Amino acid sequence: MPRSTFHLTVLCAALLAIGPAAALAQTTNDSTDATMPKAQGTMSSKDTGTLNSSDRKFLEKAASGGMFEVQAGQLAEQKSANDQVKEFGKKMADDHSKVGDELKQIAGNKSAQVPATLDKSEQKEMTKLQKLSGTDFDKEYMKRMVSDHKDDVSAFKKEASSGKDADLKSFASKTLPTLQEHMTLAQTTYDSVKQAGKASSAAAQK
Numbered sequence: 001m002p003r004s005t006f007h008l009t010v011l012c013a014a015l016l017a018i019g020p021a022a023a024l025a026q027t028t029n030d031s032t033d034a035t036m037p038k039a040q041g042t043m044s045s046k047d048t049g050t051l052n053s054s055d056r057k058f059l060e061k062a063a064s065g066g067m068f069e070v071q072a073g074q075l076a077e078q079k080s081a082n083d084q085v086k087e088f089g090k091k092m093a094d095d096h097s098k099v100g101d102e103l104k105q106i107a108g109n110k111s112a113q114v115p116a117t118l119d120k121s122e123q124k125e126m127t128k129l130q131k132l133s134g135t136d137f138d139k140e141y142m143k144r145m146v147s148d149h150k151d152d153v154s155a156f157k158k159e160a161s162s163g164k165d166a167d168l169k170s171f172a173s174k175t176l177p178t179l180q181e182h183m184t185l186a187q188t189t190y191d192s193v194k195q196a197g198k199a200s201s202a203a204a205q206k
Helices: 003-035 053-079 083-109 120-130 134-162 166-205
Strands: none
Touching: 053 083, 053 120, 053 134, 053 166, 083 134, 083 166, 120 134, 134 166
């Protein structure tokens, strides 16, 4: 065999041996690239689906409180002796149902869960309301509504200003005017109930 032909044969054999190995190496690299996480910048809580403890606490408390507002409002429609209180209760049930649905959707996007039942203090208050009727119910219910909405406004203001999750901050900011309206309406309704109670007591003493 001529010397040039021998060199060409050896070179071809070497290339054939390298070819599959190179292809295997490239395939391995491609597979590794597909499974290895790519370097990224700092991710927001919206991207990671997680919430810090403060935001999570706000979400859970807002959801539980809203659930109480709905159930207590429905109870007011059934048990109240005052048309103004009945109307207030219906508004609470309607408004907080909508807010609760939005909060559940946000929670789902964050891999978080909202409470399925009232907390112990809220359940205790609900049991108390269920045992009352007429004027006694109206006074207790409206007193609780004034107190609850003051707390709600404070909590939502805090989340809107210092919350870390963008979606919850937006939710708190958007919902805050409704809660402030509720707080004002609760106070005027409670004042009306107390005034009606005084008038009724005065008439009874005559």
